[in-house]
Amino acid sequence: MHQSTDTAIGLNLLHANQAGADHNRAHFDEWGITCLNVMSSPGAGKTALLEKTLAALSPTLRIAVIEGDMTTELDADRLRQYGVPVIAINTGRSCHLDSRMVAGGIHTLAHEHNPAELDLVVVENVGNLVCPAEFEVGEHAKVALLSVTEGEDKPLKYPVMFREADVLLITKIDLAPYLDVNLAHIEANARQVNPHVTIIPVSAKTGEGLDVWYQWVTSTVRQPLPIAAVH
Amino acid sequence: MTKALILTVRGWWESQPEQPPVAKVFLTVGQFTCVEPAGLQFAFEVQTQGTFLDGAELVIQETPLIAFCHPCQAEYRPEIGLRYGCPTCQGPMEDIRSGRELKIERVEYANTPASVP
Ligand SMILES: Nc1nc2c(ncn2[C@@H]2O[C@H](COP(=O)(O)OP(=O)(O)OP(=O)(O)O)[C@@H](O)[C@H]2O)c(=O)[nH]1
Ligand SMILES: [Mg+2]
Ligand SMILES: [Zn+2]
Numbered sequence: 001m002h003q004s005t006d007t008a009i010g011l012n013l014l015h016a017n018q019a020g021a022d023h024n025r026a027h028f029d030e031w032g033i034t035c036l037n038v039m040s041s042p043g044a045g046k047t048a049l050l051e052k053t054l055a056a057l058s059p060t061l062r063i064a065v066i067e068g069d070m071t072t073e074l075d076a077d078r079l080r081q082y083g084v085p086v087i088a089i090n091t092g093r094s095c096h097l098d099s100r101m102v103a104g105g106i107h108t109l110a111h112e113h114n115p116a117e118l119d120l121v122v123v124e125n126v127g128n129l130v131c132p133a134e135f136e137v138g139e140h141a142k143v144a145l146l147s148v149t150e151g152e153d154k155p156l157k158y159p160v161m162f163r164e165a166d167v168l169l170i171t172k173i174d175l176a177p178y179l180d181v182n183l184a185h186i187e188a189n190a191r192q193v194n195p196h197v198t199i200i201p202v203s204a205k206t207g208e209g210l211d212v213w214y215q216w217v218t219s220t221v222r223q224p225l226p227i228a229a230v231h
Numbered sequence: 232m233t234k235a236l237i238l239t240v241r242g243w244w245e246s247q248p249e250q251p252p253v254a255k256v257f258l259t260v261g262q263f264t265c266v267e268p269a270g271l272q273f274a275f276e277v278q279t280q281g282t283f284l285d286g287a288e289l290v291i292q293e294t295p296l297i298a299f300c301h302p303c304q305a306e307y308r309p310e311i312g313l314r315y316g317c318p319t320c321q322g323p324m325e326d327i328r329s330g331r332e333l334k335i336e337r338v339e340y341a342n343t344p345a346s347v348p
Contacts, residue, residue, distance in 0.1 A: 005339070006338075009240075009243055012335070013232070013235060014333060017239075130265045159311070194324075
């Protein structure tokens, strides 16, 4: 006699990743660290923004970077010049960071530095507008970048990342005059999918708008974090 | 995403008192997620080869994106890729009622001989 059995699971597909993300966040909370997950398509200017941010804020905030460069240490080397801890995660061919990879980075960080002395950990995700949005890594806020060269319609075509973002940086605005692009259209498209997102237009090249970004970072770091126990 | 799915199913399967072979995995996947059903199906087939899920079929039920407009007190269907605001009042997409699901509903075990008492 044969039988076929059905068993209900009722788990989120990302359950395993979410458990890891919650664990990472508990570590950050225990150490009093705010974690930002920085996401964009390849080349939107994540590393350039981080370089400026480290130069401007590392005197007042104690920052470390977890760098999700696909295969090389290039981005990590650019950031190490600013004298902050930079942990490079080799993501191999993965098109996004997951909580397990970031856990590896956190453990390296905790091993080589005193995490209780840090205020802010910035995670530079793998350049990709699709997958990183679904994979929490333990961040307290999601930062999305969209460069003006990518076109006004990207929030409509890749809505999930823009829906999930807490703050959207429209980058490379120094190039806007050379392109057929309207910043107001980009903002309106982003607000269609995420009416409450904070939008900050910036240029890492000219420095325009960066003070607003620095204020956002500083106020986010200064907010008291929820107290959570490490499980 | 395929890896995340397999990890979650494995974690669940290993926590079960018995581990009979899995014949089918049933998912609910919303249209407003980064998952593309055909791509997931293909990757699942490839990445489960030689694992405990080898040969298991992935059955995906898609759910539409449905938003709720508060000013209009009405549900509407945004046009993915084109327009997300309310067609009546042009308000932005505030609440999502359906379309963000990424759920493993259930598994069906392979036909196994009933245990002899
Ligand atoms: N004109 C201009 N160019 C910029 C700006 N920010 C970045 N770039 C250029 O854009 C290119 C990509 O910048 P990155 O900072 O490497 O971008 P990224 O997002 O870190 O790239 P990946 O990590 O490879 O995904 C570089 O050539 C930068 O010099 C900007 O504000 N203005
Ligand atoms: Mg980079
Ligand atoms: Zn309406």
